[in-house]
Amino acid sequence: MPKPLGLLLCLLTIWTGFSCSGRLEAGSIDLEAWKQDRYGCKGLRIRDLEEIKRIKNEFLGKNNQELIKTFGRPDRVELDTKSQSFFFYFLEPSDDCGGLETEKEPLKVLFRLNAISRVSEVTITNLNP
Numbered sequence: 001m002p003k004p005l006g007l008l009l010c011l012l013t014i015w016t017g018f019s020c021s022g023r024l025e026a027g028s029i030d031l032e033a034w035k036q037d038r039y040g041c042k043g044l045r046i047r048d049l050e051e052i053k054r055i056k057n058e059f060l061g062k063n064n065q066e067l068i069k070t071f072g073r074p075d076r077v078e079l080d081t082k083s084q085s086f087f088f089y090f091l092e093p094s095d096d097c098g099g100l101e102t103e104k105e106p107l108k109v110l111f112r113l114n115a116i117s118r119v120s121e122v123t124i125t126n127l128n129p
Helices: 003-019 031-036 045-059 064-071
Strands: 076-079 085-090 108-113 119-125
Antiparallel strands (some): 076 085, 085 108, 108 119
């Protein structure tokens, strides 16, 4: 193989190796149950509340793709005017659960992502941004 082509192939391999995002370390959270509990309808996510509280700051600086690979597609995404976005994962049943009316805003994990899609804040709250 010619040297320039070999060098290009090597650089491409290194670049793709570093650019790919993987799953994040999520402590003792049952990620399969988490992903099966869209909108918190089944009550599976709330079981991991204490673990989320314990490790939430470990997600700071991580990117949106790592979050999605770890926790699955967010239940809700909200875009902010300052080039920020929010990923919502409901811990308690939300209004999106069929046939269920909630009296209060459900508890959720809220990931704030900055303009370069990095987590800048993780909040467990009943409030909306």
